[in-house]
Amino acid sequence: MSKPKFVYVTYIASTPEKVWAALTKADVTEMYWFGYRVKADGKAGDRMTAYSPKGEKAHDDPIIESDPPRRLVYGWQPLFKDMQGERPSRVTFELEPFKDQTKLTVTHDEFDESSKIFGMISQGWPAVLSSLKSYLETGHGLQSTWAEKVARCDAQASNDR
Amino acid sequence: MTKASFVYVTYIRSTPQKVWDALTDGEITRQYWGHRNLSDWKSGSAWEHKRLSDGGADIVGKVLETAPPKRLVISWADPASATQPEKVSRVEFNIEPYKDDSVKLTVSHTELEPGSGMERGISKGWPAVLSALKSFLETGKATPL
Numbered sequence: 001m002s003k004p005k006f007v008y009v010t011y012i013a014s015t016p017e018k019v020w021a022a023l024t025k026a027d028v029t030e031m032y033w034f035g036y037r038v039k040a041d042g043k044a045g046d047r048m049t050a051y052s053p054k055g056e057k058a059h060d061d062p063i064i065e066s067d068p069p070r071r072l073v074y075g076w077q078p079l080f081k082d083m084q085g086e087r088p089s090r091v092t093f094e095l096e097p098f099k100d101q102t103k104l105t106v107t108h109d110e111f112d113e114s115s116k117i118f119g120m121i122s123q124g125w126p127a128v129l130s131s132l133k134s135y136l137e138t139g140h141g142l143q144s145t146w147a148e149k150v151a152r153c154d155a156q157a158s159n160d161r
Numbered sequence: 162m163t164k165a166s167f168v169y170v171t172y173i174r175s176t177p178q179k180v181w182d183a184l185t186d187g188e189i190t191r192q193y194w195g196h197r198n199l200s201d202w203k204s205g206s207a208w209e210h211k212r213l214s215d216g217g218a219d220i221v222g223k224v225l226e227t228a229p230p231k232r233l234v235i236s237w238a239d240p241a242s243a244t245q246p247e248k249v250s251r252v253e254f255n256i257e258p259y260k261d262d263s264v265k266l267t268v269s270h271t272e273l274e275p276g277s278g279m280e281r282g283i284s285k286g287w288p289a290v291l292s293a294l295k296s297f298l299e300t301g302k303a304t305p306l
Contacts, residue, residue: 008169012292013296130172
């Protein structure tokens, strides 16, 4: 059986620099990533951290590669309680200028064959990346029921702690 | 032989009716897709994906299922091989209202020949076309293909 791999391409009317900032600066991710503050602006070896809208830590993963504004790779191991126990997966962002816009390719791989997280991220990335595109092109991100679902997991995890 | 498929989901700040129109009205598709999609969109009718330059069809097919503004299923083939059943693929558009002000659009392109030029072409094409569609509906300006 082949290992699960998720690939999503979107074209955004913006510059690679702005898309890069939107992927790595917590003050920007908060505007479209359904309230999550994702910080990934360090070098390889530094940490990528993400905090839920309520301030719970959702990620503390290694930055594997960082070549602004072209390529960013980080590990992915959600800290939510019901998603623990899987090995870390890997997210790769590739940004290419294309006809006055940016072609953004997101590849999420290195999952266990029976990964439960794979199902969640397959729903999550289209919502996050649609919202990112809207935010950069119109100034407004989108809403998402997917984010509410994750927020409920998050609340469950904090209740259980 | 196992067939290949491609699925793409995008969320658009718009209404199901506007997304439906943007897929089926040739005067709208021409503005973001570079082609006119032409048909009466009744079940069983033919549809064509026509170039703006000379009006020739790049893709042809039939309307297999229609339920505006929620669901459209069409067959999809290169005009040169439209009579060969193994070369005819299938595209489903599912349009769902999402949250207060958005639409979830799912495009499922199935029954593709694995490794064919058509499979390669549509796997590159749909993300570009659907990015352009989203920009067109949200900003009035399509991203270039």
